Amino acid sequence: MYAIIHNIEPFDSSDGTEIKFTWQGNQIYKVRCIIKDNTSGEIKYDQIVESMKQSFIVPINSGLINGGYYIAYITVFDVNNSESSVQGIGTPFYCLSSPAFKITVENSDILKSSTCKIGLNYYQTENESLNSFLITLYTYQKTELQSSGNIYDTTDMSYTITGLENAKQYYIRATGKTLHNMNLDTGYILLTVSYQIAQIFSPLELNNKSDYGSIEIKSNIVSTVGMPDKDVIFIDNKYVDLRDNKVTYDVGFKTEGDFTKVFVFYEPKQNNRIIHLEDGKNFTVDIYYRKGSFSDSSGEKGVFELVANSCGIKYILFSNYIEIPTETQQFALCVNRIGSYYDLRVIHVNKK
DSSP, X not given: OOXXXXXXXXXOTTTOEEEXXXXXXXXXXXXXXXXXXXXXXXXXXXXXXXXXXXXXXXXXXXXXXXXXXXXXEEEEEOTTOOBOOOOSSOEEEEBOOOOEEEESSOTTEEEOSSOEEEEEEEEOTTOOOEEEEEEEEEETTOOXXXXXXXXXXXXXOEEEEOOOOTTOEXXXXXXXXXXXXXXXXXXXXXXEEOOSSOOOOOSEEEEXXXXXXXXXXXXXXXXXXXXXXXXXXXXXXXXXXXXTOOEXXXXXXXXXXXXXXXXXXXXOOTTSEEEEEEOSSSXXXXXXXXXXXXXXXXXXXXXXXXXXXXXXXXXXEEOOOBOOOOTTEEEEEEEEEETTEEEEEEEEEEOO
16 A cells, blocks of 8 residues: 655745645554655655654755756555555656746835736746736735636736726735746735726726636626617618717716716718707706818818806817818717816727
8 A cells, every 4th residue: 555645736945845645544653755856766855754644844955956857755654663655656746946926016005097007027047937827806805806817828917907996905916827837926915096087998897707617797888878869870880870860868978077078970060069968957068060261270170169058157168170081080079077177189080
């Protein structure tokens, strides 16, 4: 009868390790560990310790060298000093220097935005490759919030966390495995979030829930349904023709407080109101499209006029001048309000 040695993960010879095994014979009184060089078969370590445990501690002064590939054998002795049989095939393992495995934020760092790209640095003296890594965001109570899932493409060792709430604390942690299954762990890194305005990052956020065999999907998109005045005419199954029609959104579309809204369209009617916003209380915003040669426009240009009315006080603002779009271009109009002040910018974007 012989002991069954469990898998031995790579370890740093300067740290030592614990080799575990299973034994189903008489009570153990001593444990012997023999370690041989895998290539030459030369015995590098052979020691007996008094122990009743089904494990053996390889000490830091074992004589093993990082970068080496070894074979381990375990025998046990009973109360009569009878030694068990040695394994016909030993259990192989590597000795490797502990890698440098760190993320690009440090404990107690303060994040200034609602999103943060977390980078990962890895280095190993014997050039042991990183096989995979995982970056996980936790609440302050260490409940998992967001995870990159196991990433095997190590050419880009980064992951962007999103949805961080202002004035809250989180933990970030990275784990990984090397090519020969050396376990890596940065531990929990405490982060504090402090910012002025949350960033809009991505419409969809996917989180791998490997324990449940599922994927969690989060979205910044708010569902809303527009009600047209007349039947909608579609152009190329991509665009809605609203030149003689209008669509009203009254659910899921808010214009209260500070906001940023982007509208994309082409061929608006000149001098017509193209956008109307209101909060149902005390303010309205109307946006018109103008086109012409103005005194300071250096030729014919397009421009958008914003007229805001709050409690009877009118506010008028013009966008930047812009070239008339070509057949392959359209307008992207950005309306931004902070407090009582507006900003209106327009650019060209290509039709899709």
